[in-house]
Amino acid sequence: AQSVAQPEDQVNVAEGNPLTVKCTYSVSGNPYLFWYVQYPNRGLQFLLKYITGDNLVKGSYGFEAEFNKSQTSFHLKKPSALVSDSALYFCAVSSRGSSNTGKLIFGQGTTLQVKP
Amino acid sequence: NAGVTQTPKFQVLKTGQSMTLQCAQDMNHNSMYWYRQDPGMGLRLIYYSASEGTTDKGEVPNGYNVSRLNKREFSLRLESAAPSQTSVYFCGAGDTRGTDTQYFGPGTRLTVL
Numbered sequence: 001a002q003s004v005a006q007p008e009d010q011v012n013v014a015e016g017n018p019l020t021v022k023c024t025y026s027v028s029g030n031p032y033l034f035w036y037v038q039y040p041n042r043g044l045q046f047l048l049k050y051i052t053g054d055n056l057v058k059g060s061y062g063f064e065a066e067f068n069k070s071q072t073s074f075h076l077k078k079p080s081a082l083v084s085d086s087a088l089y090f091c092a093v094s095s096r097g098s099s100n101t102g103k104l105i106f107g108q109g110t111t112l113q114v115k116p
Numbered sequence: 117n118a119g120v121t122q123t124p125k126f127q128v129l130k131t132g133q134s135m136t137l138q139c140a141q142d143m144n145h146n147s148m149y150w151y152r153q154d155p156g157m158g159l160r161l162i163y164y165s166a167s168e169g170t171t172d173k174g175e176v177p178n179g180y181n182v183s184r185l186n187k188r189e190f191s192l193r194l195e196s197a198a199p200s201q202t203s204v205y206f207c208g209a210g211d212t213r214g215t216d217t218q219y220f221g222p223g224t225r226l227t228v229l
Contacts (some may be wrong), residue, residue, distance in 0.1 A: 009156070032216050043120075043206060044159075044220040051215050090158060094216040101166045102147045102212035103174070108159035 002027040002095050006107035013081045021110045023091030028034055032094035033074040034104065035065055041086045042098040047089075050074060061085070081114045088112075118142055120209050122221035128196045129228045137192040137224050139207030148190035149174075149208040149218065150182060152201075154206060159206060165190055196229045 004025045014021045025031060032051050036044040049057025055067045065076045074091060091107040120141045128175035129135055141148065146167050151159040151174075161174030165184040179201060181193045194201060204225050 019217075025181060034217065036220075043222040046217060046219060049217055092159075101164060101172070102210045102216040102218070103149070103161060103164060104159075104208075104216070104218055106151075106160075108156055108158040 002093070002105055004091055004093050004105050004107040005038075006089075006091055006110045008110050009108075010111045010113060013112070015083050015114050015116050016080050019078050019081045019085070019112065019114070021089050021091075021112060023074045025072050025074065027093050027095045028067055029095070033035070033065075033067060034092040034094070035059065035063070035074075035076050036090045037087050038109075044090065046082065047076070070108060081112075083114050083116055086112055086114045097100065106110045119218050120221040121172055122205075122207050122224050123160055124169060124224060125222065127224060127226050129194075129226065131198060131228060133197050134193065134195050135226075136194075137207075137226075138189070139191065140189045141207075141209035141219075142188065143209055143219060144168070144213075145209040145211045145219075146187070147210045147212050148150065148184065150180070150190070150192045151206045151208065152176065153206060153223075154202040154203050162192065162205075187201070196227075199228045202226060202228045 034049045035047040050067045058064045092104040123138045148161040149164040160176050163182040165171045168187045183191045208222045209216040
């Protein structure tokens with residue numbers, strides 16, 4: 001079965017410190033991987049994606065993510081956290097098998113709390 | 117360029133009532149999706165439409181129906197609402213000929229009493 005796991009319900013970090021939000025996945029074939037952010041009472045905003053190529057991808061608001069095929073992981077990172085980064089973060093994978101439907105499988109979400 | 121829009125933003129229903137959630141996109145994407153978001157469960161796919169004229173069930177389709185009215189519009193109908201359908205509903209649009217990136221509407225917060 002295809003799945004995405006975000007092992008931490010919440011990540012707490014002090015402003016100015018680096019942050020990591022973890023994601024692991026299990027899909028057949030080559031995955032397309034995504035990170036989305038949701039601010040309170042808002043929809044999901046696209047942050048970044050990995051399709052192919054360089055394992056380190058850069059996205060919006062200074063975020064980046066590292067694809068690790070051997071560990072089937074796609075962790076979200078930022079060198080210096082801001083209080084305004086506090087939000088709910090979702091990892092998602094597109095399962096591209098024989099039928100290309102573009103369906104996304106989402107992790108359960110990780111709440112990032114950045115304290116001043 | 118509004119992206120993906122949803123109406124209504126909020127709705128309260130009584131058990132057994134029906135309603136339709138509307139979604140429209142101006143991004144010219146071929147695929148559209150309906151998800152529900154419940155605490156601790158991420159987003160779960162209800163139905164999707166890979167292209168105009170086609171619809172398919174997702175992970176949690178029971179109690180819902182959909183209509184892909186045209187390329188722009190994809191509606192979700194609850195025929196007889198149940199308290200278990202209390203949730204936040206998101207519509208997404210994406211291009212499966214590209215990178216599968218989906219873009220989402222602002223959501224509809226539905227409460228069924």
